[in-house]
Amino acid sequence: MNKFIYLDAAATMLKSERLVDAQAEFLREKYANSGRGVCARVGAVDDMVRDVRNAVARFMNAKYENIIFTSGTTEAINRIVNILKPTPDLVVAVSDLDHHSARLPFQMSGAKMVVVPLDEQLNIDTEQIPYADIFVVTAMSNVLGVAQNIPEIVRRAREKNPNVVVVVDAAQYVVHKSIDVIAWDADFVVWSGHKIGADTGIGVMYIKNPSRFMPDKFGGGMVNTVSRDGVAHFMSPPECFEAGTLPLTQISGLGVAISEIQSKRADLNLIGYLYDELSKLERVKILTRRDACVFSFVIDDMHVLDFGVIAGAHNICVRVGNMCASWIHRVLNIDGSIRVSVGPYNTKDDIDAFIDVVQGCVK
Numbered sequence: 001m002n003k004f005i006y007l008d009a010a011a012t013m014l015k016s017e018r019l020v021d022a023q024a025e026f027l028r029e030k031y032a033n034s035g036r037g038v039c040a041r042v043g044a045v046d047d048m049v050r051d052v053r054n055a056v057a058r059f060m061n062a063k064y065e066n067i068i069f070t071s072g073t074t075e076a077i078n079r080i081v082n083i084l085k086p087t088p089d090l091v092v093a094v095s096d097l098d099h100h101s102a103r104l105p106f107q108m109s110g111a112k113m114v115v116v117p118l119d120e121q122l123n124i125d126t127e128q129i130p131y132a133d134i135f136v137v138t139a140m141s142n143v144l145g146v147a148q149n150i151p152e153i154v155r156r157a158r159e160k161n162p163n164v165v166v167v168v169d170a171a172q173y174v175v176h177k178s179i180d181v182i183a184w185d186a187d188f189v190v191w192s193g194h195k196i197g198a199d200t201g202i203g204v205m206y207i208k209n210p211s212r213f214m215p216d217k218f219g220g221g222m223v224n225t226v227s228r229d230g231v232a233h234f235m236s237p238p239e240c241f242e243a244g245t246l247p248l249t250q251i252s253g254l255g256v257a258i259s260e261i262q263s264k265r266a267d268l269n270l271i272g273y274l275y276d277e278l279s280k281l282e283r284v285k286i287l288t289r290r291d292a293c294v295f296s297f298v299i300d301d302m303h304v305l306d307f308g309v310i311a312g313a314h315n316i317c318v319r320v321g322n323m324c325a326s327w328i329h330r331v332l333n334i335d336g337s338i339r340v341s342v343g344p345y346n347t348k349d350d351i352d353a354f355i356d357v358v359q360g361c362v363k
């Protein structure tokens, strides 16, 4: 059997030894609930949660109270819909760069959807930003891997409607670039921990003005006092948005993942190299740019699922299909594509092995 080669970091990043050790140590030696006791062990868990939240805040140039832990991007966007409660008369702007997770929660809410045009390079066309009450922006498509100009998009959206609520899906962006919520000036920014090397089940929802919104989930851990008449008074943000027990083990790992990604991101020269090599093959149609964060392509007269099976038989894991991003595939006039995405652990040997498989398919 060939060595296992994982080229699907955009779906989820492999975990480092440090991450696995940190979570195992938490489970073995430090485990307790947070915010639910006064003994030293619970206090240490409280400190850990506070420290990781502060690390997330620094990572995004935010403040402590802006950072809410969620289970991931999809949950966060569904929660934003519950927080904003869009009515059918409200206009929600989306784009064809969106992942299903970014658009469907709003679409299913019954709000009026408008699709922002893309320019010739398939970026959000900042010259054609429409009026919107809510603007959903995918900071980096999981198929095309190109960073969008968020400050400019937000500025233009606010020109059309100063009260627009901007929601940024940063699930892919956060893997490759630093988020600066002050420069972005968006109202909500969401991402998933597992894409940057943390565990599944932990994600981040940044809210610019959390006191402006009512919590969307209720229960333990978010109540400050209950008055004599039985009325509950909630804690201040961020805790009032975190009803129930937090995913503590995953939070302990998120701190490690953040420090690791800040010191080492994936080497995008590997994507450039792959681009150069596959450009030489006639039947290969590349959909992405040389400097994109992912590499997506199709092979003439070959179904992407067939390619996925062949790559799998060589023990190489890549993503094939519509990548939960049907709209951009429709724009490209194809049903699906093949996507290679690299993590900090990938090497040129991995890419060479993949190129061999593609060459074998187009012979």
Ligand code: PLP
Residues within 6 Å of the ligand: 010, 011, 072, 073, 074, 075, 099, 101, 102, 138, 140, 141, 142, 169, 171, 172, 192
């Ligand atoms: N948005 C984008 C751009 C993504 O790439 C993904 C995952 O692939 C998601 C949203 C959904 O993330 P999750 O499944 O972690 O909630």
